[in-house]
Amino acid sequence: MFQDNTNYHQEISNTANKTLDTDDNWVKKIWAWADEFELLDSEVPRHKEALLAIKKLEILEPEGDQQHSRNVYRMDYIPDELTNLTNLTEINISGIKASRLPQNIGVLSNLTKLSIRHSNLVALPDSIGQLTNLTELFIDESKLEKLPDSIGQLTNLNKLFISRCKLRCLPDSFGQLSNLTELDLIDCELTALPYSIGQLTKLTKLFLNNGKFKNLPDSIGQLSNLTQLDLIHCAFRHLPDSIGQLHNLTEFFISHCPLQQLPTNIGQLLNLNKLDLINCNLKGLPDSIGQLTNLTELNLIHCHLESFPDSIHQLTSLTKLNFTDCGLRELPESFLQLTTLEWVNFNGNPLDNLSTPILDYLLAINTVYGLGR
DSSP: OHHHHHHHHHHHHHHHHTTOOGGGHHHHHHHHHHHHTTOOTTTSOSSHHHHHHOOEEEEOOOOGGGGGTOOGGGOOOOOGGGGGOTTOOEEEEESOOOOOOOTTGGGOTTOOEEEEESSOOOOOOGGGGGOTTOOEEEOOSSOOOOOOGGGGGOTTOOEEEOOSSOOOOOOGGGGGOTTOOEEEOTTOOOOOOOGGGGGOTTOOEEEOTTOOOSOOOGGGGGOTTOOEEEOTTOOOSOOOGGGGGOTTOOEEEOOSSOOOOOOGGGGGOTTOOEEEOTTOOOOOOOGGGGGOTTOOEEEOTTOOOSOOOGGGGGOTTOOEEEOTTSOOOOOOGGGGGOTTOOEEEOTTOOOOOOOHHHHHHHHTSSEEESSOO
8 A cells, every 4th residue: 555655656756857947956856865765745745836835844753564664764864955945844853864964954944843853863063053943952862962052042942852862961052042941851971061051041841860960050049930850860969059949849859869968948949849759868858848838749768767857747738748668767746737648658667656646647547558557
């Protein structure tokens, strides 16, 4: 069935080619590329007028049975001639072998979304900075090692996803991405963030999971609109005090890090709803934890706590508390004041000296694990 479709496209291409003059050689090259990799007419039109008018170029990796009937996987180049399609507003290509983009991609001034995912891309051309209308850039799951300085010229960029690549550093110009709201750097080779990261004051979500970071710059506290910060599987032992300035933070995930203590001003994160500290090296929580009156979920699995601060009772919105395998031996009497708790897990804690009032209170909670009764 697919072969018939391909022949049909080839016929259209051959017919259309007869009407082209020598100035349209670039069109022929695009069609030859499309035919080589068996791209559909709906992806790359074989009629000149339709091709020139195209606004969205979408070539996605095949699914299911299509994997054996399409050549997209072996697409090892993207022709420079594509940059003649100046009406393009979106490019979405995934699952290809191409290692580079056209050097003059910057001439596509109408482009608002560029997505080259799951590719062999090793670098971005300097002309990328000319795409000043770009709002979304997705280059995750590639072999990208660095970003050009010109990346900072993308001042309208809202979303930047560079996860699962070989990126080792960010250019200082990175801080010029003044409209960036989401930044995904999961599973890169980064060991540090530039100080200029603090200039991204519109950033709302920052994902740094599986990084090699040991420290965050003090400027992180300038991200005043940040609502979600993910630091899972990083190498942090300490967090900068400036973290307490993230007053709009609602979700904070610091799991599987060798973090030894929380900043004493953690209590300034008054809008925090979720705090996840799974498998950290914490031996205690600061008294200021009680100031997190909007906190609904606290996850402390595999930490090394021996007790809670008395201020725990101030967490008046807490509904879910998980401190599995923390080594807790006792709970403060103030625990009785956590009247909003609906779910608690005590598994793996030698809580053998609980007072009768606390025990009765815990047994009355909707869902409770690890009391041994």
